[in-house]
Amino acid sequence: MLVLCKPAPVARPPQDLVDKGIAAQIARPAPAPGQAFENLYFVGGAWASAWALKTSDGIILIDALNNATEAEALIDGGLRKLKLDPAQIRYVIVTHGHGDHYAAPPGWLKNTSRAW
Numbered sequence: 001m002l003v004l005c006k007p008a009p010v011a012r013p014p015q016d017l018v019d020k021g022i023a024a025q026i027a028r029p030a031p032a033p034g035q036a037f038e039n040l041y042f043v044g045g046a047w048a049s050a051w052a053l054k055t056s057d058g059i060i061l062i063d064a065l066n067n068a069t070e071a072e073a074l075i076d077g078g079l080r081k082l083k084l085d086p087a088q089i090r091y092v093i094v095t096h097g098h099g100d101h102y103a104a105p106p107g108w109l110k111n112t113s114r115a116w
Contacts, residue, residue: 033078043078050075058090076112086112
């Protein structure tokens, strides 16, 4: 019989092994913020991405990372490194319901942006 791919194992790896793998990914240093296209900027981490779309009405933030510490360091800091003003954030789009995409607390957004 010809086998074209090897399917994933039926059994899940031990949880401690899964947790260690996730922690190792989260601990990776974030890539530098950068401009992807004319008005689209990357301001995320190695584990989860965040994007800023610059419009004539302000910035649309796509995903808000894990917590206030990440948001301040990567989103706020990244926007400033790219000469963009975090106070110009008008909207936040959350792509899906995982905490690493929406967990930056509303207080950070309220104090930093005009999206609140």
